[in-house]
Amino acid sequence: MEFSHFLQINLASLPYFIPELMLVATLLALIIIDLVMKKPSSSGWLAVVALAGVLITLITVVNQYNLDSRSLFNGMLVLDHFSLFFKVLFLLAASLAILFSMASIELAGRPVGEYFTLLIALVLGMFLMAASTNLIMIYISIELVSISSFVLAAYIKRATRSSEAGLKYAIYGAFSSGLMLYGFSLLYGLTGTLDLYQLANLLSDAVAQNPLVVFLAVLFILAGFGYKIAAVPFHFWAPDVYEGAPTPMTAFFSVGPKAAGFALLIRFFVSGMSQPSLVESTVWQAIGNVNWPQLLAVISAATMTLGNLIALVQNNVKRLLAYSSIAHAGYALMGTVVLTQEGYFATLFYLVAYYLMNMGAFLVVIVFQDLIGSEKIDDYRGLGYRAPLPAVAMGLFLFSLTGLPPTVGFIGKFYLFAALIKAGEQYYWLAVVGVLNSVVSLYYYVKIMKYMFLDRPSEEKATALPVAFGMNIMLIVLMVPILLFGLYWAPLQEFTRNSIQFFTGVF
Amino acid sequence: MLLHFAAPFIFVIVAAAFIALNLLISRLLQPRVPSAGKNTTYECGEIPIGSSWVQFNIRFYVITLIFVIFDVEIVFLVPWAVVFKDLGWFAFVEVVIFVFILLVGLAYAWRKGDLEWDKPETGKFARDAAPQLFEEVGTERQQTVQEVTL
Numbered sequence: 077m078e079f080s081h082f083l084q085i086n087l088a089s090l091p092y093f094i095p096e097l098m099l100v101a102t103l104l105a106l107i108i109i110d111l112v113m114k115k116p117s118s119s120g121w122l123a124v125v126a127l128a129g130v131l132i133t134l135i136t137v138v139n140q141y142n143l144d145s146r147s148l149f150n151g152m153l154v155l156d157h158f159s160l161f162f163k164v165l166f167l168l169a170a171s172l173a174i175l176f177s178m179a180s181i182e183l184a185g186r187p188v189g190e191y192f193t194l195l196i197a198l199v200l201g202m203f204l205m206a207a208s209t210n211l212i213m214i215y216i217s218i219e220l221v222s223i224s225s226f227v228l229a230a231y232i233k234r235a236t237r238s239s240e241a242g243l244k245y246a247i248y249g250a251f252s253s254g255l256m257l258y259g260f261s262l263l264y265g266l267t268g269t270l271d272l273y274q275l276a277n278l279l280s281d282a283v284a285q286n287p288l289v290v291f292l293a294v295l296f297i298l299a300g301f302g303y304k305i306a307a308v309p310f311h312f313w314a315p316d317v318y319e320g321a322p323t324p325m326t327a328f329f330s331v332g333p334k335a336a337g338f339a340l341l342i343r344f345f346v347s348g349m350s351q352p353s354l355v356e357s358t359v360w361q362a363i364g365n366v367n368w369p370q371l372l373a374v375i376s377a378a379t380m381t382l383g384n385l386i387a388l389v390q391n392n393v394k395r396l397l398a399y400s401s402i403a404h405a406g407y408a409l410m411g412t413v414v415l416t417q418e419g420y421f422a423t424l425f426y427l428v429a430y431y432l433m434n435m436g437a438f439l440v441v442i443v444f445q446d447l448i449g450s451e452k453i454d455d456y457r458g459l460g461y462r463a464p465l466p467a468v469a470m471g472l473f474l475f476s477l478t479g480l481p482p483t484v485g486f487i488g489k490f491y492l493f494a495a496l497i498k499a500g501e502q503y504y505w506l507a508v509v510g511v512l513n514s515v516v517s518l519y520y521y522v523k524i525m526k527y528m529f530l531d532r533p534s535e536e537k538a539t540a541l542p543v544a545f546g547m548n549i550m551l552i553v554l555m556v557p558i559l560l561f562g563l564y565w566a567p568l569q570e571f572t573r574n575s576i577q578f579f580t581g582v583f
Numbered sequence: 584m585l586l587h588f589a590a591p592f593i594f595v596i597v598a599a600a601f602i603a604l605n606l607l608i609s610r611l612l613q614p615r616v617p618s619a620g621k622n623t624t625y626e627c628g629e630i631p632i633g634s635s636w637v638q639f640n641i642r643f644y645v646i647t648l649i650f651v652i653f654d655v656e657i658v659f660l661v662p663w664a665v666v667f668k669d670l671g672w673f674a675f676v677e678v679v680i681f682v683f684i685l686l687v688g689l690a691y692a693w694r695k696g697d698l699e700w701d702k703p704e705t706g707k708f709a710r711d712a713a714p715q716l717f718e719e720v721g722t723e724r725q726q727t728v729q730e731v732t733l
Contacts, residue, residue, distance in 0.1 A: 080669070083670065110691070111691055
């Protein structure tokens with residue numbers, strides 16, 4: 077063993093690891109500030125420090141865009157445009173989550189030191205998820221994200237449903253990562269490597285010998301990834317966790333870890349389970365005859381159908397949005413089925429759109445929760461008259477979630493369906509299922525609108541609600557890009573398209 | 584391909600049969616002299632005190648969690664110490680940073696009062712708070728002593 081050689085590589089990797097180091101520094105700073113300062117006065121400072129840390133990290137990430145793709149830390153992580161895209165998305169989601177947490181009264185008066193520390197740790201985990209190319213590293217990064225999220229979901233200590241959320245999250249998480257590890261161990265047993273790129277080289281032999289075992293391994297591994305993106309049949313935790321967690325965290329869970337799960341899923345299947353097609357450079361092929369694209373297609377169809385159908389009968393807005401977020405995982409999965417650059421681009425684009433509209437919808441839920449103390453659809457009656465701006469914003473976010481023009485949600489769905497149709501006849505059925513599901517989803521999204529605008533508020537509740545100034549600003553800030561990218565999406569499209577650049581390995 | 588599984592399958596069967604056979608033989612051969620003393624809980628040869636169904640104080644749980652900090656520390660420090668000569672100063676700095684992070688965690692737990700050993704507030708001694716409990720334990724112990732000596 078030549079230690080100094082490994083050491084040299086690790087040392088040389090450090091300059092490309094600055095964003096992650098920034099996050100660690102922020103995390104330590106938060107703990108130390110929480111230690112040193114007096115409790116009640118420090119909560120505002122903690123949020124400011126967390127936000128500053130996230131923004132500085134964002135700058136360092138953007139600075140990495142002009143670097144070439146490379147492998148870091150002896151093949152554990154990679155730095156490529158694909159991972160950078162997701163890192164930017166995570167940081168934007170985290171900064172919104174911090175702002176939501178500050179503005180919401182749900183966390184007021186609680187100690188927030190650990191809250192922000194855990195949030196930063198979660199972001200660090202997602203960074204590693206988007207960049208890892210080694211099976212063990214994948215597992216560790218998933219666990220870092222999961223354990224932080226368990227605690228954050230249960231953060232409101234005395235509330236039963238918050239504790240329930242944390243516990244359910246933990247149990248499902250432990251189970252699915254156990255399954256995933258088993259899948260990894262099967263792959264390791266078959267190929268003798270943990271590295272994704274070596275795996276891709278060795279897989280065809282393994283498939284030739286044991287096709288069934290490889291398929292089984294992929295199935296098990298999908299349990300772990302499916303849990304993170306809340307795909308059917310690994311979705312059971314989502315509604316309870318989304319309902320019970322503090323709402324700013326719900327908003328973050330529905331976007332951050334889900335996007336990280338997609339990053340991991342795409343990276344794993346592109347780098348580890350498929351090879352570039354010899355005919356065209358923008359198309360990949362599954363190695364061997366393991367038909368996991370078909371498997372993904374079935375999961376995608378089941379996810380969106382089940383999510384949408386159960387969302388129809390929900391009467392709690394947080395639960396409804398939880399099921400809707402399950403359905404959206406199904407839509408985004410459509411892009412990963414076809415194994416084309418077009419498809420991956422569509423998924424990434426959709427994740428950005430989803431980030432904007434879902435964060436927005438949850439922000440409106442936070443606003444109403446603070447004002448009327450409820451998240452039942454029944455209590456939303458007449459809110460369009462009592463609080464016009466949040467209600468109109470909710471309308472926009474919901475229309476975007478449905479996929480109606482001129483919103484960014486429409487563009488996202490358009491690209492997804494286009495990718496499916498372009499890929500050929502075999503996935504037409506999935507596109508049809510997707511379109512039908514969009515129609516179904518219109519019903520429950522519009523139901524919220526009906527309660528807010530078509531029902532008059534009862535007499536004693538007819539007063540106007542005082543929406544906080546900061547909330548109004550945030551709503552407008554989220555509404556603008558949804559409309560803007562709905563009409564002029566070229567910059568976003570170009571940015572996303574440039575992000576489909578995978579590190580192709582050194583072996 | 585199915586035949587590959589034959590070897591492990593036979594292994595499982597032989598292993599199970601081995602255990603079952605040994606249990607059966609010892610059952611056939613063993614002399615049986617039951618007594619009360621044999622049914623008492625084994626406490627390293629001491630005469631057991633009270634029931635073994637004791638609920639451990641929840642305070643131990645927090646201590647266990649904090650112990651994890653040092654546990655993880657050792658897991659990383661031992662391999663580092665073994666190859667310290669080859670790794671040199673860079674690894675030393677790395678470990679110092681690592682230990683520093685763990686120390687911050689410990690300081691945090693300390694500051695937040697997780698190392699405090701909360702004492703029960705009722706009376707100076709627990710015996711004052713629940714004398715009848717101690718009497719029960721006392722009589723139980725005497726009974727056990729009698730049974731064992733019989």
